[in-house]
Amino acid sequence: MDPDQGWLFAAIAEQVADRRRALGLSQTELAELTGTTQSAIARLESGGRPPRIDTLMRIANALDCELRVELRPRTRRGDSR
Numbered sequence: 294m295d296p297d298q299g300w301l302f303a304a305i306a307e308q309v310a311d312r313r314r315a316l317g318l319s320q321t322e323l324a325e326l327t328g329t330t331q332s333a334i335a336r337l338e339s340g341g342r343p344p345r346i347d348t349l350m351r352i353a354n355a356l357d358c359e360l361r362v363e364l365r366p367r368t369r370r371g372d373s374r
Contacts, residue, residue: 302317302344303340304373305337305344305349306337306338306339306340307335309337309338309352309356310338313334313338314354316356317365320338323352326355327354328351329351333348337352346362
């Protein structure tokens with residue numbers, strides 16, 4: 294994993310954990326809803342491993358959330374475009 298991308302995975306992990314708790318779900322319950330294991334949810338929430346997009350889609354569905362992925366051109370200093 295690119296160290297510069299760590300913030301992204303940490304932000305996703307925090308959002309998943311916050312939403313799961315807001316819904317009153319345990320890690321085990323979320324795992325059952327998404328077809329994975331409690332340990333996989335724990336690793337995701339701790340930022341231990343970047344999640345796969347299909348896993349994120351299942352988690353978003355289980356948490357009644359919209360998953361948004363966006364590609365934007367990078368901005369560069371001095372770029373006049």
